[in-house]
Ligand SMILES: Cc1cc2nc3c(=O)[nH]c(=O)nc-3n(C[C@H](O)[C@H](O)[C@H](O)COP(=O)(O)O)c2cc1C
Ligand code: SF4
């Protein structure tokens with residue numbers, strides 16, 4: 001890799017500092033990693049110091065500053081993968097490649113790394129190898145994969161050999177199964193591309209805004225904010241240009257429903273973005289796609305090309321006066337980038353640190369211009385609302401939660417996959433659908449949500465009761481909730497915090513250590529009291545949702561599974577036990 | 593000129609320009625709200641989370657709140673005191689703060705706030721941070737284990753052509769401050785002194801100058817932190 005190689009890539013992006021993510025991704029794609037010695041060169045070209053370039057490079061866990069192996073294997077350490085036997089797969093990869101986890105083999109042929117949930121919880125154990133997805137791994141498959149890698153087989157060929165398919169155009173389906181287990185009336189259903197766009201362009205933007213507001217559509221990305229109201233904020237802003245951003249970061253462990261929408265119904269999303277653009281007066285759309293889903297990038301790109309050919313994107317689309325384009329921005333590995341302002345920072349080539357508010361994205365978002373960020377599923381509802389009307393949409397769901405919801409059900413169940421349900425379904429009904437036996441707990445909305453017990457299973461899935469962006473992780477009775485699940489979730493937040501807010505950066509670790517103490521049989525009622533009070537502090541004092549909810553795995557298990565803690569704690573306020581020998585063990589060792 | 597708004601801080605009526613930063617306005621009116629990452633005139637960082645106050649009953653950081661008509665601000669109560677104390681304690685265990693051996697003892701805002709909040713021993717276990725001290729640049733060094741990641745140096749200290757000399761590395765628990773060695777080597781003595789003064793703790797150290805003013809005769813050895821702000825409050829009350 002020479003200076004001129006780097007310069008060529010920089011030139012491709014016009015030395016634009018706001019495209020630093022793309023520049024770094026391209027450099028890494030071409031040369032395997034991003035050597036520190038080039039930070040200066042990159043910085044000079046885009047007008048940043050090397051320290052500033054380093055900020056971005058070191059924030060994202062898929063960026064490497066040293067060789068990461070000709071074949072880079074990422075295994076996910078999320079809870080579902082662990083439940084499905086990830087440790088065995090890791091052991092096998094490790095033995096076969098000669099790499100410890102998070103290291104590269106001596107000959108730099110293999111790199112073996114750990115990463116959080118990769119959005120394949122319905123087909124774990126899974127791995128990402130050179131951007132390709134390997135699912136349902138077994139020890140035998142691992143052996144075959146490594147054997148092929150040792151022979152320098154191209155990655156596509158390995159996929160085809162292992163999964164017995166030769167249809168290159170179908171590669172994404174060869175790699176990843178959709179697992180659509182229940183179709184519904186709104187999303188997982190037939191749609192004629194462009195139909196809602198054409199209908200919309202014959203109306204005023206105000207009429208469309210009215211329709212969306214009247215539909216009571218609420219954000220599917222987690223917060224449930226009314227979409228119409230969000231759009232209205234942005235219409236009020238007079239600045240130009242405006243941006244529509246689709247949040248396809250899908251980082252909450254156990255979630256994979258956007259993956260299925262992107263793979264099977266990208267037209268719904270594109271049309272939703274175009275209609276949003278028309279309504280808000282925005283001419284640019286950006287899809288922020290998580291790095292884990294890079295395998296979908298070319299596929300989506302080809303669909304976008306088709307749109308351009310059909311004049312559904314570009315200038316004067318379908319003979320109107322409206323121009324709109326969509327580009328795909330890849331992430332590089334960071335959960336917090338799913339938070340909408342962190343996502344905007346990331347799109348601008350910076351570290352994904354959530355912004356302080358005000359100002360809000362509606363007035364000052366991407367490149368300080370008015371921006372609306374919506375989840376894939378939210379935008380995908382829009383064309384259907386336009387085609388069938390808001391009253392039709394409201395005929396599904398409950399009073400406060402109109403429409404349907406995609407759930408990604410995974411974990412200890414016989415039938416994991418994506419289900420389109422009407423809001424208002426109970427957890428019990430859901431468990432039946434998912435074919436479960438002996439369920440101990442359901443993790444509603446992933447680690448940042450709630451871990452609920454049997455007593456709560458008659459509650460409803462909807463914004464007014466149990467809200468979820470889609471993740472539903474089922475934990476069977478055979479699992480040790482406090483040993484296996486809770487620490488896994490806490491580690492996730494510790495690794496994924498951006499580190500800005502003192503409480504989020506520091507306290508999660510201490511709370512986890514208290515849990516360890518309790519699990520070791522040394523816990524007291526004071527430990528529980530402390531954890532609760534820190535949870536309250538975290539909720540109130542952190543900047544973004546990550547820090548606010550980081551102790552939820554502890555708080556909700558304390559609330560819904562008090563007996564698990566009681567068994568370990570036995571009502572002690574303090575343990576005054578002091579063992580001189582133990583306390584001076586280190587000293588004895590040193591002075592021997 | 594902007595519109596004036598009326599609101600209350602701790603029950604007293606205040607009038608200020610609409611949209612001004614609450615932390616600055618409070619300070620101007622004699623209310624000291626502890627903060628380690630705020631710099632007047634700079635975009636707020638909203639990082640240290642110490643300046644949390646109650647706005648209409650809700651806890652918000654004062655540095656990121658803009659004053660508006662009719663808002664009711666509480667700067668001190670039991671809950672806020674406990675919250676601030678806990679956050680300060682978190683900072684103490686996150687890094688290594690061995691005050692008696694530190695060049696900034698007596699001019700360190702963190703140390704001064706610990707005294708003000710009567711911290712005896714933190715409720716968290718010490719972590720004994722083990723980050724590398726960055727000392728390669730001739731005149732300036734970074735003792736990263738004291739950094740509270742307030743971003744003041746990143747925001748305020750720039751090269752002649754406006755580039756960042758300081759920067760963050762990594763994220764989460766591993767987050768640390770670093771500097772651009774090339775740009776740092778070009779800093780003048782005054783630049784370095786300014787960086788050292790801006791740093792609220794003892795991370796940025798001008799080599800060979802650490803103990804120029806003897807301990808015991810330093811800023812907070814004489815007066816507690818916030819005293820200058822609150823003096824003003826006393827005067828107003830008279
Ligand atoms: C830590 C964190 C991670 C998030 N991750 C995602 C995500 O992966 N996808 C998503 O759509 N929203 C995510 N959100 C929510 C977004 O901030 C935002 O509310 C959402 O994209 C808005 O779209 P909606 O109104 O259509 O739901 C996340 C929020 C937080 C605090
Ligand atoms: S709460 Fe955590 S992730 Fe969110 S901004 Fe603060 S430090 Fe970053």
Ligand code: SF4
Pocket residue numbers: 738739740741742743744745746758769790791792793795796
């Ligand atoms: S070095 Fe000092 S000024 Fe810079 S972030 Fe750390 S504590 Fe703040």
